[in-house]
Amino acid sequence: MDGDVLYSSVNFHQKKQRKGKLQNKKETEDPSEDVTYADIKIANTFRIQNTDVDSKEDSGESPKEVKESNPGSTAGTSGLSKKTSAAPVPCPNVNTKACWLILLLLIILLVAALVGFVISSRSCSVCPQSSLLFDSKCYFFFTDKMNWSKSQDNCTSIRGHLAIIESKKEQEFLISNLGNKTDEEKSYWIGLSDQVTEGHFLWVDNRPQDSKGRFWGLREYDHGQEPDNWTDPVHNPAGEDCVHLNKSEHYSGWYDNNCEIQMKRICEAACN
Structure with missing residues (x-):
C-alpha cells in the first residue's frame, strides 16, 4: 500500500512537467514500469523484504529464524564489532x-x-686563569695573608666564600695543591669555625659539619688529634675557634687556630 502512494506521487510530479505526453503514456503503459527514481525502488525493495517476512510468518517461521537464515550479514557484523572492540x-x-x-x-x-x-x-668546565677547577667549582689559592674574618670578606668580594670541604676527594684535591715543594708554610684558612658555640663547628653557609666528612689532622709535636682549642693566659687567651687546612711533613688535615692569626686562604666560587 505504501509503495502505491509513492508511485502516485511520482506520477503527479511528472505530470506537472509534461502533462500531455504523460497522460497518453499512462493509458498505454503499465503503471509499475513508471518507476524511475531511486527512492521508489528502495521503497519497493523494502516492501519486498516486508513481504518476505510476512511470508515467513505465514509459514510459521519466527523473525528470529529469519535473521538466522542470513548468516552472512550477521557474521560480518559481529566480526566487525569484535575487531573494533579489541584495542x-x-x-x-x-x-x-x-x-x-x-x-x-x-x-x-x-x-x-x-x-x-x-x-x-x-655545568661549567672553565675557571679563571688564577684558579683551579674541581667538581664544577673554582678554587683560588691566595698567598697574601689575612685573619679568618677578613679572608672570608675577601672571598665574598669575588662572589665566593672560604672553601667548604664536603668529600674525601675534595680534601685530597686541596691538599695536593697546597703550595709547592719549596714552600715551607702550607697553611690556608678554610670556611669552618666554632665561634658561635665552642665545639659546634659550622661552615660559612651555616651548615653544621658533617660527621662523616671530618678530616682533622694530627699534631707533629705530640701526635695528638685536632681540634684541641689550645689556650694560654698570655699568648692565646681567646683559644682556637677558626680552622685552617695544613700540610706538614708527616700529617695533613684540619687544624683549629686563633682566628686573628694572619694566614693564606682558599676561596671557593661557582664557575660561570
Missing part, C-alpha cells in the same frame, strides 16, 4: 592499574634523566 593493551599480562603505574614511573624516570642531562650539560 591494543600496553601490558597484556599485567593488571590495568599496575600497567598505567608502570608507564607513569617510566615517564618520571625519563623526565628525571632529561633534567639531569640538561643540568650536567650546563
Whole structure:
C-alpha cells in the first residue's frame, strides 16, 4: 500500500512537467514500469523484504529464524564489532592499574634523566686563569695573608666564600695543591669555625659539619688529634675557634687556630 502512494506521487510530479505526453503514456503503459527514481525502488525493495517476512510468518517461521537464515550479514557484523572492540593493551599480562603505574614511573624516570642531562650539560668546565677547577667549582689559592674574618670578606668580594670541604676527594684535591715543594708554610684558612658555640663547628653557609666528612689532622709535636682549642693566659687567651687546612711533613688535615692569626686562604666560587 505504501509503495502505491509513492508511485502516485511520482506520477503527479511528472505530470506537472509534461502533462500531455504523460497522460497518453499512462493509458498505454503499465503503471509499475513508471518507476524511475531511486527512492521508489528502495521503497519497493523494502516492501519486498516486508513481504518476505510476512511470508515467513505465514509459514510459521519466527523473525528470529529469519535473521538466522542470513548468516552472512550477521557474521560480518559481529566480526566487525569484535575487531573494533579489541584495542591494543600496553601490558597484556599485567593488571590495568599496575600497567598505567608502570608507564607513569617510566615517564618520571625519563623526565628525571632529561633534567639531569640538561643540568650536567650546563655545568661549567672553565675557571679563571688564577684558579683551579674541581667538581664544577673554582678554587683560588691566595698567598697574601689575612685573619679568618677578613679572608672570608675577601672571598665574598669575588662572589665566593672560604672553601667548604664536603668529600674525601675534595680534601685530597686541596691538599695536593697546597703550595709547592719549596714552600715551607702550607697553611690556608678554610670556611669552618666554632665561634658561635665552642665545639659546634659550622661552615660559612651555616651548615653544621658533617660527621662523616671530618678530616682533622694530627699534631707533629705530640701526635695528638685536632681540634684541641689550645689556650694560654698570655699568648692565646681567646683559644682556637677558626680552622685552617695544613700540610706538614708527616700529617695533613684540619687544624683549629686563633682566628686573628694572619694566614693564606682558599676561596671557593661557582664557575660561570
